[in-house]
Amino acid sequence: MTPGATGGRGGSRLLAWLLAAPLVLPALWLATSFATPQPEVWPxxxxxxxxLAARNTLGLLVLLAVFAMVLGVGFAWASARYEWPGRRIFDWALVLPLALPGYVVAFVYVGLADYAGPLQSAWRALGLPASGFPELRSVPGAAAVLALVxxxxxxxxxxxxxxxQGSAAMDAARSLGHGPFSAFFRAALPMVRPAWxxxxxxxxxxxxxxxGAVSILGVDTFSTAIYKTWFGLYSLPAxxxxxxxxxxxxxxxxxxERWTRGRARHAGKQLLPPARRPLRGARGWAVTAAAALTVGLGFGVPVAQLLAWSWEVRSRLPEVGEAGLNTVLLAAxxxxxxxxxxxVFAVLSRRSDDDRGVRSAAFIAGLGYAVPGTVLAVGAMWLLVAAERATPWLAALALxxxxxxxxVALCARFFRVGHETIDAAFHALRPSLLDSARLLGASPWQRLRWVVLPLLRPGLVAAGLLVLVEVVKELPATLMLRxxxxxxxxxxxxxxxxxxxWMQAAWPALWLCLAGLLPVWWLVRQQR
Known part of the structure; x- marks a missing residue:
């Protein structure tokens, strides 16, 4: 697709909406399911x-919000404002849990916490009652596991x-008589409200x-309810x-999120970050211990256990060659x-001078990222089944x-991941470069091939890497539609x-973890 292929602003809008339609239709088509009542299923x-699904989902969201805020905001403040032992290492190590899918961490801890597992065995060896062992298969357990990743x-x-942010707000609050905690909650935290x-x-x-994680932990949520309704009650409309x-x-x-953000904006960028205050003695080592414990629980223990299980069954490792090939092909x-x-959306946006119609089409196309994979799986199936019923030759293809x-479901789910990265890279290009190429007589295709694509290469690599890894880790859409x-x-x-x-699952899980480390490596590079 070349910049001049659409032939004007109207053509750019039309093409943008035509490309956005397949990405948003699976979610929109779900509304037609109400034309097929299910009186025998809904009671x-x-x-x-x-x-039960409503209670569990609400409880999970509330507890997870608390855990994520305590860990995320706490370590962000410690990293940005204080100097403590190992701070430079933990600045990137605290990102490592992102490499692991939640369902991998969930099954590792379920295996460790089983009755015959090392955790319960050690608990009983201490003479503690088995009934007093914390229950991992619960809403709090699921919230804790998801918070770790x-x-x-x-x-x-x-x-x-x-x-x-700088230190002006905290200095002003302290000068007004507020202590460290009061100044943090009254001045520093409200100023970064859009961020958190x-x-x-x-x-x-x-x-x-x-x-994956909630199903392994036995916590019924709306996501698992959709899966069970389709495959347990055999009712796609419901x-x-x-x-x-x-x-x-x-x-x-x-x-x-929009209401919480309100009219607040991120603090303006400054030339130098605020000077970090040193934390010496017990306070500094306490922060280091907390960071090490969090990284250990969220990354170190799961990876170590996966390696241990894989080593134990090394003589009879499960065959994952075909599954691995399918994963690579699907992700690619x-x-x-x-x-x-x-x-194409980035080119159309530049071609039409950031026309609102093109930008709106791109925004609508990217809404699938906020839609769960189970929903998109049902939407894609519902849409394709309707198309096959309406068109005999499509039914013969069994799409x-x-x-x-x-x-279809995966592209709708992760289009925003690729688009945001490429669009940001595209808008960082200096218009003078393209103008110079145009004045030198380069055709639109030549400008795209010899100027735009080479300059976009880092953004294209980053976007492809992020999409690739997201698809590799995606479970519900692949499980329900394959x-x-x-x-x-x-x-x-x-x-x-x-x-x-658990031991048989460790080997494919290790390969997924290796793939998940790629975007973490890219994020660490961006931070530096």
Missing amino acids: HLFDQVLP LYPYVFLVVRAAFLR AAGLSLVLLEALADF AAQLACGLIGLVVLVLLL MAAAVVLLLAL SSSVLAVL PFGWDTLAVKIHAYTSEGL
Whole structure:
């Protein structure tokens, strides 16, 4: 796609909306499910499923918000304002838990906390009653596990905001007689409200989208309710109607984030970060111990246990070659489609001078990132089934039971990840470069090929890397839409963990962790 291919602003708008339609239709099409009432299913859902799912989902979100805020904001403040032993190491080590999918950490701790596992065995060896052992398969347990892998979202954005903030607000509060804690809560924290609201909204959206961790921990949420309605009650229309309700929760989280942010803006960028105050003695080592414990629980222990389990079954490691190949192919296809669409949207936006219609189409196309994978899976299936019923030749292709269905859901889910990165890189290009190439007689295609793409290469690599890893770790959409017998590494892990085979699940989980380290490495580079 060349910058001049659309032939004007009207053509750019039309093409942008045509490209956005396949990405947003799976979610929008769910509304048509209400034309198919399910009177035999909904009484059971109201009596047996929804009350528990609603309580668990609400409790999970509240507890997770508290845990993520305490860890994320606490470590962000310590990293931005204080100097303590190992601070430079933990600045990037605290991001490492992002490399692990929540369902991997969940099954590791479930295996460790089993009755015959080392934790309960040590508990009983101390003479403590078995009934007093903390229950991991619970809402608080799920919130703690998810907090260990999701708090870096808050940590990253709030730390950056604290570094931009300067020390004037804290100095003013202290001069008015406030102590350190009072000054922090009255001056520093309110000034970074947009940052922690944005980070917290990402955490809550990830929790609403999570299926693997909560299913392993036996906590029924709206995400698992949709899966059970489709595959347990065999009612795709009822699952689609439940998915509409989950979209309502997602919208509520987004509105809450907007309300929490209010009219506040990030503090203006300054030339130098505030000087860090040294923490010596017990206080400094206490912060170091807390950071080491958090990184150890969120990254060190899970990776070490996966390595130990894989070593124990080294002579009979499960076959993951075919699943690994399927994972790579699916991730590569999704990344290629997302990058192509994102590049086209970026070119159209520049071609039409940031026309509002093109920008709106890109924004609508990116809303799928806020929609859980279970919802998009149901939406994609519902849409493809409707298309097959309306068109006989599509029914012959059986698109609803092909890899195409998985690809549609994944591209709709992760388009925003690729688009935001490429769009930011595109807008960083100096217009004078393109103007110079135009004056030298370069055609639109030549400008794109010899000027734009080479300068966009870092952004393209970063976007492709992020999309690739997100697709590799995605579980619910792949699990619900894949053709029979077509497994990925994430599906293999789910199959083993659903049967309690922790050691067998460790080997594919290690490969997923290795893939997850790629975006963390990129984030650390960006921080530096």
